[in-house]
Amino acid sequence: MVGGLGEKKKRPQRYWEGEEVRKPEPEQVGPPDSKKPYQDGGHLGKKLEPGRRDQISGKKRPQQYWEGEEVSKPEHKQVDLLDSKKPCQPGVHVGKKSKPGGRDQISGKVDPFPGPAVISDEWVQKFRRGTKPKEKGKVSNKQLRHKLALQEEKAEAAAKQAARMDLLLLEEPGFLEGDEGEDTCTITQADIADAVDLAAGAKRFELRLAQFGPYRLSYTRNGRHLLLGGRRGHVAALDWHTKALLCEINVMETVTDLAWLHTETMFAVAQRKWLYVYDNQGVELSCLKRFHGVQRMEFLPYHFLLATASETGFLQYLDVSVGKEVATICTKGGRLGVMTQNPSNAIVHLGHSNGTVTLWSPNVKEPLVRMLCHRGAVRALAVDGSGSYMATSGLDRKLHIYDLRTYQRLHSLLLPIGAGHLDFSQRGLLGAACQEVVQVYKDISVCPSKKPYLCHALPRAAQGLRFCPFEDVLGVGHEEGFESLLVPGAGEPNFDALESNPFRSRKQRQEWEVKALLEKIPSELISLDPGQLGTVDTISLEQQRQERVARLGYDPEAKGKFSPRRRMKGRDSAGSRLKRKQKVAAEEQRAAIRKSLAEKGQVQEPESPPEAFPASRRSALDRFRK
Amino acid sequence: MKVKVLSRNPDDYVRETKQDLQRVPRNYDPALHPFEAPREYVRALNATKLDRVFAKPFIASLDGHRDGVNCMAKHPQSLSTVLSGACDGEVRLWNLMKRECIRTLQAHEGFVRGMCTRFCGTSFFTVGDDKTVKHWKMEGPAYGEQEEPIHTILGKTVYTGIDHHLREPVFATCGHQVDIWNEQRTSPLCSLTWGVDSISSVKFNPIEMYLLGSCASDRNIVLYDMRQSTALKKVILDMRTNTLCWNPMEAFIFTAANEDYNLYTFDMRFLDKPLMVHMDHVSAVLDVDYSPTGKEFVSASFDKSIRIFPVDKGHSREVYHTKRMQHVITVKWTSDNKYILCGSDEMNIRLWKANASEKLGVLNPREKAAMQYNQKLKEKFQHHPQIKRIARHRHLPKIIYSQAKELRIMREARRRKELNRRKHSKPGSVPLMSEKKKHIVAVLK
Structure with missing residues (x-):
């Protein structure tokens, strides 16, 4: 050190x-x-x-x-x-x-x-949105052109300003490097915990809970609170930084999955029959009987939607802000035990026993995308924070990385025992739980790595695996309790307090809740590309134009007949005006001919005169050649 | 082995004492702010809705006149003072801060046809049906003195309007002809005529101050140059123009309020085609006044409503009406660009906000920033159908609503007829006529 x-x-x-x-x-x-x-x-x-x-x-x-x-x-x-x-x-x-x-x-x-x-351009690029318009002279309206240029300038200035703000960031990301010839995967958790400072070392802990396991877990969005649920009914919520217990109850029923809702005051627990919502004191707030046999849950924080996948193959969405069921979709995919969400566009990914992965939005009754990923059943799914990579693992013991922009496989790994649980951290580390072994892969979406970044052996098989947001911590629930592992470089070092603040006070949380509810995104806006809303709707523009032309009986935006502009005195004779007129007419004619030729496919390249010899070997005697 | 694990010191993130502000560290990394577009859209939607919720434009009504308010004038120096003249010859001065009348004087017998303030703000002029031009002091008479004008000019004919030069002691009146007067003399410096009909209003250009615009009841708008004491040119429209107003920022642009329910914005260099036809009123437009920024103007109409138009848009962005407001005869946009005053038939002067949902009073910086942010969002998403629908929605009195519908049907029928006629006649024999050119009869120089 x-x-x-x-x-x-x-x-x-x-x-x-x-x-x-x-x-x-x-x-x-x-x-x-x-x-x-x-x-x-x-x-x-x-x-x-x-x-x-x-x-x-x-x-x-x-x-x-x-x-x-x-x-x-x-x-x-x-x-x-x-x-x-x-x-x-x-x-x-x-x-x-x-x-x-x-x-x-x-x-x-x-x-x-x-x-x-001085800020480097690549760094500013991170903060730029969209692409710059390429053709500058295309806008014919002078005012509009000026307006657009001004807009570009402002956007550029904003990107620069945002990039400059990075000066003020307080924290640096964590890292782990081995000595010469030492693999990082051989470094044990005990070594890491010893090497780091006391506060960080305290984040490595174990909870021995042999009685009610196996455990599933959930972290709040700011990474401050932890929710543990044992299959045999034990549910505990705690502030894991201070290790203060919020509540501990036994629901006296099988617990299949559990999730925090938008704040640390409420969580949902999927029990044997129905879905229940508890507050952080363990008081039952509601029992949702329409949601029965729930196997997996995902909370979509910006839409205030709780997506649940049931054993009968139903995907249901609950709007937790008003308590209404937004959509019920019969996926016809059998028992749904594998589910994850894409955090960048709120699309739910479901893994099926026939090896397919389907992508769902609450607005469409059919899957948006259906991908065949594995030969056997899909066991686990994870989507990274940027929403461009998906990791899947199946019964065929393979771990595939897909690019979600092209829906193509990038790499695949064959694991000795297939991964049963996967999760991406904020900085793109992939955690995989293969029975008793937890492996963490680094840069897996860029290049397939032979060796994991970190390895850890659990006492028993893992049942849940989650990275803690904004911390270098990986939480693993297994049959005999819970372990919190240190994974240097997993968490985003600098949080934005207006989005999610681990240190927020009660008042701040309340204010945030009001603001977040005010800007709750309606579920109708969930689509594969969330940025679509900010783009120009050319299709309906064109449609409007056509309707207008049909209504008026003529095209009001059509170019009129060319009339030459008045020139200065002396250059505005009738002859010169006629000449200009003819020039434009000829040009138009030529363009029309060229277009019609191109349609017929008869465009011929203007042939260059055949050269007998290349220019380098030309001599003065060539002129006598026939 | 080298290792570093994230370990935050809470002291860096939590305030020290309760008196401190909470710490709010920011990180503008786009990865931490997903769903940018949908969230901004929802914010814009909320801002637009709030805009409509807070749209309470009516501020006050100034009552006291005993007949319909026929004309108004702004004080050039004092924002809180406004003058108004009624149909019974009474002139009142108002204090807008206290919303009370500060002075009343019987200026004329019969209507007060027009009034204007002198540029220094110490006196004002009125013209009336009794064929006089009177020059009054702004301040009231001392105790025991009689209310008397400084000067009275007796004319031969009725004067229908008056306007004062912005720098020099020169004013112009209109009636049978346009007269240019010096304040010191009792006879006009020159009289300008073109045609024989009566002229309803005359306005000095606020930038090129020797230019005058006037509108006559033989349907034309005439421009004069004071320096050469002749008329420059005139444009004849379909119907009579009631008043015109010059753009205070662009010297060559003026807007005319017409009897055919429309307003026409002209470039005085190219009178053969207006820059924009502003349609929305359902009855004759009686008065128009520009905002001091020159970006918008307000119009008063016989249909008992006032509308605010952007200069470059064909339709109004705002319409104000109340149950009790009758035919609006005169309207003014105050010099601080914040309020609108309108005087109507039922003897009241009403004070409106120019921006219906604006919060009055001092704003704290965070409020101001939030307002600006919301404004920008509304602008950004204004074309989205749902947002557009909410932003455009205005409740209208039944009469205006049904009349607008009727007008729309009539216009549609006319258009369809023309379309059919064009379809069934020789190509080119029924030419396309744009809305802008349709209403111009001729331009004369």
């Missing part, structure tokens, strides 16, 4: 801190794939450390008045050591410092960081 890694950073680094302390270059640490948005090739080819800057620039920087006493302070060194690892520092401006371009200030000092911090 590198010294100081475990310690907390007190505050984001100020721009001057990168320069204050002269220290030999610390050991380069950091995840190999760590983002370096501000490292622009133009300014700094190689990352420089504060201590080496002066040597490189060749001259010693005059000492600033505030530096004298601060250099000697050891705790500042510590801060600097930590901060210098952060890649997105304005410190990359170093190269500019010796440049003469610095802006002079009133005091006579030169601004060491003139202009705004």
Whole structure:
């Protein structure tokens, strides 16, 4: 372990801190794939450390008045050591410092960081929406063209601003690297828990609950609360950060699945017969008898829909904000024991015993997509956060990765024992539970890896597997309890407090709930492409135009006859106007002929005169050749 | 082995004391904000609905006149002062803040036909049916003094309108002819005529101040140049134009309120075709006034409603009416672009918000930001059918509603007839006539 890694950073680094302390270059640490948005090739080819800057620039920087006493302070060194690892520092401006371009200030000092911090274009690309219109001259209306250009400019500025906000992010993602020749999958959980700081190490824990297992689990969207349900009726809700128990009940019935609803105050439990909703005190709020024999549940947080899959093959949607059943679909797919949702478009994926995976929206009674994925039955499904990759595993012991944009298989792995449970983490790690062994794969959607990233053996077979949002934690429920595993690099380090805040107070939660309910997306808007709503509806535009033409009896947008514009005095003779008119007419005629020829398929390339010899071997004597 | 596991210090995320604001760390990564388009759509829908919920445009009614309000004038300096003249010759000054009448004077016998304020705001002019032009002080007479005009000009004919130059002590009246007056003299500097008919209104261009526009009852709009004391050109329309108003931001654009229920926005350089025909009223349009931004104007109509039109749109964005408001004769858009005043037949002056759902009073910055955000969302999704339906919906009095329907049917029938006629006659013999060109009879120079 590198010294100081475990310690907390007190505050984001100020721009001057990168320069204050002269220290030999610390050991380069950091995840190999760590983002370096501000490292622009133009300014700094190689990352420089504060201590080496002066040597490189060749001259010693005059000492600033505030530096004298601060250099000697050891705790500042510590801060600097930590901060210098952060890649997105304005410190990359170093190269500019010796440049003469610095802006002079009133005091006579030169601004060491003139202009705004440089952001690389790839980094801004992450925040851009849509694609830029390619043909600029296509818009004939001058005002509209100007308006569109302005809009583009604004969108670009917004993307830049959002990219610049990354400077203020507090946390860095976790990582795990083995020593030379050491595989990360050989590192045990105990090693990791020992190596990290106390607070992080406390996230590795086990609950021995041998009596009522096997356990299924669910995390809230902000990753703060955990819900455990044993098949034999034991249901427990807890704030797992503080390990405070919210409630613990026994429903005295078989529990097949359970899920948190939109906040930590309510959860749904699928029991032997019906679906029940409890609050966080364990009080039964409602019993939904229309939902019977539920096997799996998924909560769609932005639509406030609880999707349930039953043993009789029904897919049902419950709107939890009004308590109404939105849709009931008979999938005709037999017992539905495999279900997941695509978090980017709220489409429900169901796995069937004949090896197919079907995609459902509540608005359509037929599956949107039906994919044949396995030769045997499908055992588990998972869709990653961006909604572009799907992992499936089947009875044929294979693990397939599909691209959901093309519905094609990217890779497949043959596992010794097929995976019974799959889950993607926020940063794209894939967790797979194969009986007693839990494996975590890294970058599986990019390249198939032979070895897992992490491996862990459970005492008994796993029954549920979920990554905790915004934490490097994988929760696994098995027959004898629950285990919380540390998976460095699994969780998104920086949350957005307006979306999901693990540290929110009661008031904040209440306010968030009201806001979220106000912008509940109607279930009618669930479709394969959620961005469709923001695009131009060309089909109905064209339809409207045709209707208008039919109504008016003529096309009001049709081009009229060409009438030449008035030119300046002297160039506006009748002759020249006629000439211009004829030119346009001839051009139109030519275009029409070309079009009709193209329709017939008779377009002939204008033939170049046949060349006897290539140009390189031409000689002066060629002119006498016949 | 090198390892780092996420471990957040709660001190970075939780406020220190209860007096602090809650910390709200943001991350704009699009991956953390799924369903962008549907969520924005729902927000836009909510904003549009709230817009209609809060649309309470009527603010106050100023009563006191004992006859129909015939004309109004804005004070050039004071936002809270407005002047109005009634059909019984009474002129009243109002304080809009207190919503009360601050001064009353009997200016004329018979109608007060027109009134305007001087640019300095210390005095105003009225013309009336008693063939006089009177110049009044803005301030009332001192105790014991009599209410008397500064000047009175006795004319030979009835004056029907008046407007003052914006910089110089010159004003123009109209009646049988357009007269240009100097304040110091009792006879006009020059009289402008073109044709013989009476002229109903005259307006100075607020930018090119030597330009005048007037509308005469022989269906034409005439433009004059004060410098050469002749008329520039005129355009003859299908029906009579009641008033016109110049765009305060674009010197060459004016809008005319016509008897044929339409308003016409003209570019004065190209009078042969209006820039836009604004149709929505179901009766004659009696008055029009531009907003100070020049983007919109308000029109008053005989159909007991006022409408707000964007300059570049053919249909109104807003219609105001109340049960008690009768034929609206005069309308003004206040100089702060926030309110609309209308004077109507039933002796009241009404004060409306220009933006029906606007919240009045001081807004705090978060409110302001939320308003702007909502405004942008509404703009972005305005073409979606459901949002468009909600945003367009207005309740109309039964008369206006049914009359609009009738007009629509008539227009449709006429169009169909023309279509059939074109279909069954020689090609080219029944030419297409655009709505803009249809109403222009001739342009004369």
